[in-house]
Amino acid sequence: MHFPSFIAASTALVGFAAAAPSHSFQANPNIARAEACAGNTATTRSQWCDYSIDTDFMNEVPDTGVTREYWLELTDVTVSPDGVSRSAMAINGSIPGPTLFADWGDTVKVHVINSLTTSHNGTSLHFHGIRQNYTVQNDGVASITQCPTAPGQSITYEWRATQYGSTWYHSHFALQAWQGVFGGIVINGPATANYDEDLGMLFLNDWDHQTVDELYMCAQVNGPPTLANGLINGTNTYENGGSRYSTTFTPGTSYRIRLVNGAVDTHFKFMIDNHTMTVIASDLVPIEPFETNVVTIGMGQRYDVIVTANQADTADSFWMRAIPQSACSDVANEDDVKGIIYYEGSTQEPSTSGYSYVDSCDDETENLVPHISKTVGATAGTTADTPVSVGTNSDKMFRWYLNSTTMVVDWKNPTLESIVDNVRSFEKDDAIIELPNANEWVYVVIATTLGVPHPIHLHGHDFFVLAQGDGEYTSSTALNLNNPPRRDTAMLPASGHLVLAFETDNPGAWLMHCHIGWHTSEGFALQFIERYDEITPLLDTASLNQNCAAWREHEEAFGIEQEDSGV
Numbered sequence: 266m267h268f269p270s271f272i273a274a275s276t277a278l279v280g281f282a283a284a285a286p287s288h289s290f291q292a293n294p295n296i297a298r299a300e301a302c303a304g305n306t307a308t309t310r311s312q313w314c315d316y317s318i319d320t321d322f323m324n325e326v327p328d329t330g331v332t333r334e335y336w337l338e339l340t341d342v343t344v345s346p347d348g349v350s351r352s353a354m355a356i357n358g359s360i361p362g363p364t365l366f367a368d369w370g371d372t373v374k375v376h377v378i379n380s381l382t383t384s385h386n387g388t389s390l391h392f393h394g395i396r397q398n399y400t401v402q403n404d405g406v407a408s409i410t411q412c413p414t415a416p417g418q419s420i421t422y423e424w425r426a427t428q429y430g431s432t433w434y435h436s437h438f439a440l441q442a443w444q445g446v447f448g449g450i451v452i453n454g455p456a457t458a459n460y461d462e463d464l465g466m467l468f469l470n471d472w473d474h475q476t477v478d479e480l481y482m483c484a485q486v487n488g489p490p491t492l493a494n495g496l497i498n499g500t501n502t503y504e505n506g507g508s509r510y511s512t513t514f515t516p517g518t519s520y521r522i523r524l525v526n527g528a529v530d531t532h533f534k535f536m537i538d539n540h541t542m543t544v545i546a547s548d549l550v551p552i553e554p555f556e557t558n559v560v561t562i563g564m565g566q567r568y569d570v571i572v573t574a575n576q577a578d579t580a581d582s583f584w585m586r587a588i589p590q591s592a593c594s595d596v597a598n599e600d601d602v603k604g605i606i607y608y609e610g611s612t613q614e615p616s617t618s619g620y621s622y623v624d625s626c627d628d629e630t631e632n633l634v635p636h637i638s639k640t641v642g643a644t645a646g647t648t649a650d651t652p653v654s655v656g657t658n659s660d661k662m663f664r665w666y667l668n669s670t671t672m673v674v675d676w677k678n679p680t681l682e683s684i685v686d687n688v689r690s691f692e693k694d695d696a697i698i699e700l701p702n703a704n705e706w707v708y709v710v711i712a713t714t715l716g717v718p719h720p721i722h723l724h725g726h727d728f729f730v731l732a733q734g735d736g737e738y739t740s741s742t743a744l745n746l747n748n749p750p751r752r753d754t755a756m757l758p759a760s761g762h763l764v765l766a767f768e769t770d771n772p773g774a775w776l777m778h779c780h781i782g783w784h785t786s787e788g789f790a791l792q793f794i795e796r797y798d799e800i801t802p803l804l805d806t807a808s809l810n811q812n813c814a815a816w817r818e819h820e821e822a823f824g825i826e827q828e829d830s831g832v
């Protein structure tokens with residue numbers, strides 16, 4: 266049994282991955298970093314071989330003919346990312362897991378091996394923000410696109426990188442993503458501004474010394490618990506233990522940093538003292554660059570930022586800060602989720618102070634102008650009006666409702682299987698909205714009278730943000746149809762409304778949900794079945810069935826009970 270050595274390896278790797286900025290996994294030939302395309306240099310980042318930042322990736326994608334193949338193994342581990350030891354789950358022994366690299370247009374093939382034999386947990390791996398163009402079966406959502414993959418089993422996902430930029434993969438089984446089952450995805454392509462070096466993914470997470478599974482019972486009864494700490498790229502200090510994320514800048518060099526908020530329930534403001542950032546992408550959409558001292562980032566969102574090392578004359582080292590916003594987050598160590606930027610030659614602890622900011626869980630929406638301009642068409646009549654509410658079930662546990670339905674879908678009977686079986690009528694708690702017609706605009710109104718903001722995430726599409734504001738949505742609310750922000754995760758403001766639009770250009774069963782982990786598990790989700798009749802021919806029913814058969818056997822053998830929404 267190789268298990269004990271994995272525990273040791275994982276503890277070491279968490280520290281190691283954070284200390285060595287990039288190329289940490291270089292020794293492994295399977296994950297060699299993809300190469301930049303000809304024409305793309307530090308001073309010509311808008312170029313990409315025969316393509317450029319002006320190419321509309323919704324219509325045109327380079328045909329590289331390359332398949333990037335990865336093997337990822339999930340194990341139960343003991344880790345101490347902030348010096349306090351606890352159990353967790355990791356991919357190849359590290360949290361975050363290995364970064365998947367590809368070039369725009371490549372095919373990405375990921376084999377996931379579930380070795381969570383101690384916890385008996387199933388799994389599924391979702392590639393957040395990846396469009397999965399006509400490949401819904403590879404979206405990795407338990408109860409929707411697959412049964413959970415049982416311990417001892419493996420599953421293969423394959424999709425084309427039609428978009429480029431920065432994103433992440435994470436488990437979509439129960440609260441497993443926040444047990445540590447996540448990692449970065451870098452898809453190389455052109456950019457809207459130049460930079461010298463790519464520092465790769467930078468994860469912002471919240472963290473506690475109890476596991477999310479231990480905290481969930483309390484979350485359901487008392488509401489979101491206070492979490493002990495936050496992590497920057499998998500590491501931080503706590504009391505006298507742990508170590509900080511750090512990196513070293515060379516004066517005059519500009520760096521690209523790929524920010525992801527991977528938290529279960531924390532909204533961050535991110536800053537580097539005395540350095541202005543240039544933001545070049547929101548989620549997987551390149552934008553007109555804008556400058557800011559502080560980036561506000563909700564759960565599931567990503568921003569690509571460029572920072573220039575132009576402060577060598579003012580100090581030797583600077584704090585990097587991820588500040589939990591107390592307007593919607595509760596982290597005990599909130600003033601000390603920090604990393605360090607050293608300038609070459611320095612090892613001195615920074616003494617800089619942060620930029621001022623207003624504590625809030627707002628969005629960057631007003632700053633986001635997609636580089637490829639698009640206009641939203643009139644809706645053909647499909648406007649889904651989905652008021653948000655919260656209530657308690659018969660066990661007095663919190664459940665979230667969209668349009669008065671709280672989702673409960675079944676691990677052992679995923680939506681895609683029902684579609685293969687030609688099931689036409691669904692239960693109310695499957696929370697399905699059918700979109701039968703091709704190439705129509707759908708508008709989705711999500712509104713809440715509660716003082717809690719929620720990051721809303723849609724699978725299978727980038728959506729357009731037509732309206733986002735305080736108060737109720739009414740028929741006189743102005744909709745921005747002229748090149749509004751496009752992305753896959755946007756904030757529904759507290760006591761406010763969010764109006765989204767997308768085109769029915771991708772057949773599948775696509776989840777839309779709140780990305781607060783507790784809320785997803787408490788049913789704040791619905792699914793769009795888009796173009797039902799075109800879905801079955803896209804599926805590999807043999808592997809769908811085989812994976813489900815193994816799961817049913819496992820559930821039975823270990824008496825596993827589903828106690829959450831199923832997604």
Ligand SMILES: *[C@@H]1O[C@H](CO)[C@@H](O)[C@H](O)[C@H]1NC(C)=O
Nearest residue numbers: 282286287464465466467498
């Ligand atoms: C964060 O850690 C990953 C490895 O897990 C590494 O590839 C990446 O470069 C690190 N990010 C930064 C900004 O140092």
Ligand SMILES: *[C@@H]1O[C@H](CO)[C@@H](O)[C@H](O)[C@H]1NC(C)=O
Nearest residue numbers: 322323324325326398399427
């Ligand atoms: C998406 O898939 C459809 C069907 O295979 C194809 O016609 C379309 O070109 C694809 N879109 C992109 C951007 O690759």
Ligand SMILES: *[C@@H]1O[C@H](CO)[C@@H](O)[C@H](O)[C@H]1NC(C)=O
Nearest residue numbers: 293295296336337338357363
């Ligand atoms: C992960 O571990 C497996 C062995 O379990 C190995 O084959 C694979 O190459 C590793 N993958 C990465 C991305 O390091």
Ligand SMILES: *[C@@H]1O[C@H](CO)[C@@H](O)[C@H](O)[C@H]1NC(C)=O
Nearest residue numbers: 384385386387439478479825
């Ligand atoms: C998954 O594993 C965790 C940790 O052992 C456990 O608390 C949880 O109940 C398991 N979940 C399921 C559905 O088996």
Ligand SMILES: *[C@@H]1O[C@H](CO)[C@@H](O)[C@H](O)[C@H]1NC(C)=O
Nearest residue numbers: 538539579580617618619620
């Ligand atoms: C850094 O910025 C702070 C406030 O933003 C300012 O007070 C301070 O003088 C600056 N420090 C240096 C070393 O430039």
Ligand SMILES: *[C@@H]1O[C@H](CO)[C@@H](O)[C@H](O)[C@H]1NC(C)=O
Nearest residue numbers: 648649650651668669697698
């Ligand atoms: C919302 O619920 C009502 C009542 O169940 C139903 O008639 C309506 O179709 C639902 N709306 C959507 C968008 O699903």
Ligand SMILES: [Cu+2]
Nearest residue numbers: 719779781784
């Ligand atoms: Cu929520």
